[in-house]
Amino acid sequence: MALPKVLSRSEDTRKQRTQLIKKTQEGLKVGPNQRSAETTPVVRYRGVKKSFGEVEVLKGIDLDIMPGEKVAVIGPSGSGKTTLARLLMTLERPSGGIIEVEGEPLYHKRVGEGLVPADERHIARVRSKIGMVFQHFNLFPHRTVLQNVTEAPIHVKKMPRRLAEEKARAMLEKVGLIEHIDKYPGQLSGGQKQRVAIARALVMEPKIMLFDEPTSALDPELVGEVLAVIKEIAEKGDMAMMLITHEMQFAREVADRVLFTDGGKIVEQGTPEEIFEHPKSERLQAFLARFRNGFGGGSQ
């Protein structure tokens, strides 16, 4: 039943990192008050719930993501995995629970011992630590590739234009698009668009980057180039990542930890090996079996 074992170039470093993260997570268990600064999770969900009308899509999520940790989220459509990311990006408001970013509540402000709903300014400040790449790219069609990437540094971070352009060029070089910087998004392929979107999010230097099914809207032959870029970022960067994906092989290669969500809950989590080779829950076993039978689309 095992997926073919593929060792990525960074397998060793990834294992080291996994161990480190495991240690810090064990460290966490001693209790929140003894947490030192270096073990503060970059993101923490505590009892997070979300309903759309009558439908409860998240039924109480508890999750810590450590600095630099790469977490893949898999699960059937409608299992709430996208909502998990959208709540963190403040695109939806949670119906209950607390989300913390580097120990600071995202939607709340601490007042004495209690928490009160935060204003937009507080949310904006905390949000600056989060970046997101969307399934449908959402590039700005009225701006060139370069302008897409410099828009936020110049107008949000108030970076001098020359510096912003310098950084944007470096980032576009990294994703292999330096020769397209004066084109408009309409002139690019899907894979190129998504790489611009990645550069645009990266240039803001978030502490955690959310990838919401970044290859689901791509033609099959363009999936590889985007996954390669994400993988490279994952291997180099100390930025945490939440990867919502249907690319099982990719999740296996890149993630330190894999979460399986179903029915609005995290049903099972563990290392890629644990999840893909020794799935415990029936639901995960059934889900993986469906993929193996070719319903999920392959990777690369």
Added chain:
Amino acid sequence: MTSLETLISLLPTLMKGLVVTLEVFLLGSVVAAVLAFIAGLMRLSKFRIVRFLAAFYVEFFRGTSLLIQLFWIFYVLPFFGLDLSALTAGVLALGLNYGAYGSEVVRSAILSVPRGQTEAAIALNMSPVLRFRRIILPQAWPLMIPPFGNLFIELLKGTSLVSLITLSDLTFQAMSLRTTVSKLEIPIFALLLIIYFVIAYAVTLVMRALEKKATVGRA
């Protein structure tokens, strides 16, 4: 047959009217555009009362006739102590009326910018003002231009009604020429037709140029 000289003799009077027509048209268009934006944005407000006020304005001015609005502003408001010049009244009535229609153009153009654009802007931590100014408006604007072109042409034709509140516009001058110079109905009204058409066509060309400029680079 009318000679070229008689045609030319009609022109100075018509030109005087043309100046008034253009004045009412341009000022009315500015007022209409400003009101269209204000009311259009108000209709997208998250506050119910703001949305209601804008909706009331829009429905009221769309639902009553321009002519009657002109009469109210010019002949009735003085009884309430608001005495406006004919030009002000004409500009105001046209602006209010077409601004109401225009607000729907603004509203629907803004709504037709995909939700993903706002989400991408939020993910880049752009403030609501920044999102609107740098992301939403530049994409909504090209969608507004063609329907605004229609409205401006409608507004131009609507200016002929201001002759009924004592303004000596193009239509008024044509009518007075008809009564002072005999047997020249055909050339007078032919000229009238042509002049309105030329202005309307100029509006079309300007809007086309604006649209081209607004969509540079987009596939």
